[in-house]
């Protein structure tokens with residue numbers, strides 16, 4: 001199939017248009033704006049046959065697509081940073097109501113100070129919400145993940161919302177050759193959206209009731225189990241998609257690249273840089289373990305690929321203030337029961353758009369060789385020699 | 389079958405004499421079966437749907453406090469996209485959910501001219517959380533966050549006028565209603581139901597006896613007095629024209645209304661405040677009657 005060079009945001013819009021989406025509601029925020037603008041233009045040009053709602057705030061964007069999904073229409077929104085933070089209340093409600101929403105996040109730092117550049121703090125702040133979170137390395141992966149997201153979310157054994165996370169600017173604004181799977185093939189892959197509990201006057205039901213403690217706890221337990229169990233479906237969907245569309249992203253949850261005894265654990269576009277350095281032998285004895293789904297967290301899978309390494313070096317593009325990076329904390333927890341655990345260290349990098357380039361990665365790996373397990377360091381860029 | 393019971397089953401947990409429950413029965417009966425209700429958090433959500441029970445026999449969704457109008461937007465657009473142009477979508481919420489915290493969502497829906505019906509049932513306070521002050525609370529009322537104290541006699545600001553705010557958005561149809569005038573209430577809901585295209589908003593007075601400290605047997609009496617004192621005006625705005633639906637021959641004294649309600653009892657004998665409230669009522673009527681009599685064009689949907 002033909003590949004075309006286009007901007008990441010345009011690629012998102014193009015694939016959304018091919019997913020038989022019936023309602024789009026969105027509100028602009030850098031670096032997500034090009035996605036909304038492109039969708040608005042395609043809608044105005046009659047290239048997408050759907051309802052397009054220019055809402056007055058992100059809170060309403062997610063509320064509208066929640067309502068639309070509940071009424072049986074496949075829907076879409078995209079946001080970033082402050083917009084996602086504004087949605088927070090409804091993000092939790094959507095998962096609790098088991099509504100299969102799909103949302104693209106153009107990852108960006110959270111205020112203050114206000115900053116429009118990339119890190120993962122915005123979506124990491126929603127990690128406890130019950131949404132599946134897929135972190136992408138390339139524009140092509142975003143495109144493929146959007147299609148997979150609908151398929152996963154709408155699976156009767158899942159019925160959970162999915163966030164497809166793409167690094168702001170690094171992926172939203174980059175021009176890359178991508179293949180946009182054609183409408184007919186995507187429709188066939190997804191099938192018609194057939195939400196089993198939709199709002200319908202012919203079959204009235206009550207959605208979003210009050211839950212007293214015992215019912216609340218039981219329903220939350222069901223939700224927790226659904227998120228855990230979604231791993232199986234995520235992998236299956238990934239595999240079927242790989243067969244039909246020809247692209248593989250590890251096992252769908254996790255990807256291992258190279259075989260060095262030092263594992264760099266990372267998410268998102270920085271993984272491309274790491275792969276390039278591994279290919280060129282610029283990072284001695286290093287392999288990459290890329291987490292694709294941070295939720296559900298691939299705990300068993302990650303233990304399997306990390307337990308026999310000498311060292312695990314986590315790159316966090318976020319920080320849980322008062323402790324350490326979120327990915328590090330979970331990786332460390334996952335390895336706790338291993339007998340000969342490797343050393344595990346954390347480097348919080350790239351906050352608010354600070355470049356994570358080869359010099360940074362070199363600094364991190366060299367430093368990691370010298371520090372003890374448990375080392376947590378926030379790299380603001382000043383440590384990194386520019387002479388690399 | 390009693391009023392509205394086909395759509396709204398008894399057994400819910402509202403207080404004795406709850407005006408909002410009466411309002412809901414009338415509204416839901418007038419709407420009929422081919423509707424989807426999108427409701428805001430508040431008394432009429434908490435009392436009606438304790439899982440796994442529900443009072444609603446029509447499809448109903450609640451998400452959070454401040455997004456009923458936006459959820460309704462999504463539901464309506466979804467129906468439209470699926471070729472269903474008959475089912476009416478209704479956003480319902482209290483004064484808190486629609487006039488205060490969810491005001492942005494209501495304003496957004498009105499500005500976009502969403503093809504939905506917005507019902508604001510106004511208990512003039514946050515009833516569900518224990519009667520705190522809202523933008524709908526009238527001047528002087530004592531609430532738990534605007535208590536009548538030794539220094540400050542209750543709320544010191546006037547009520548937010550959501551109906552006229554909706555008119556200024558070029559709403560398709562705007563009306564005010566009151567359960568003591570239930571035939572008028574139902575007719576207005578019905579009218580909003582029959583219309584298509586554009587947002588219809590109905591602002592309904594909903595006495596909360598427990599919060600207002602009113603004898604639960606006097607809910608409708610208080611509601612009627614609200615109209616007879618001129619405090620609650622019944623009107624509708626359609627095609628840019630205002631029509632006042634009921635004009636008391638003579639306004640009853642505001643004190644008569646205040647007397648029945650604990651929330652105003654600190655004002656009894658406060659001539660200065662009562663005169664100020666009566667002046668406010670007069671001025672409101674003068675303005676509205678002028679608009680009606682002179683046929684002044686209000687913003688309308690074009």
Ligand SMILES: Cc1ncc(C[n+]2csc(CCOP(=O)(O)OP(=O)(O)O)c2C)c(N)n1
Nearest residue numbers: 430431453482483484485511513514515516
């Ligand atoms: C974001 C948020 N803030 C506060 C609350 C707490 N709360 C629930 S209902 C309510 C008041 C509801 O008032 P209103 O909309 O007037 O409805 P009523 O209870 O009076 O019928 C409040 C403050 C909430 N649920 N969500």
Ligand code: SF4
Nearest residue numbers: 402403406431515596
């Ligand atoms: S507190 Fe007021 S509005 Fe709420 S149920 Fe009781 S009477 Fe009705």
Ligand SMILES: [Mg+2]
Nearest residue numbers: 482483511513
């Ligand atoms: Mg209220």
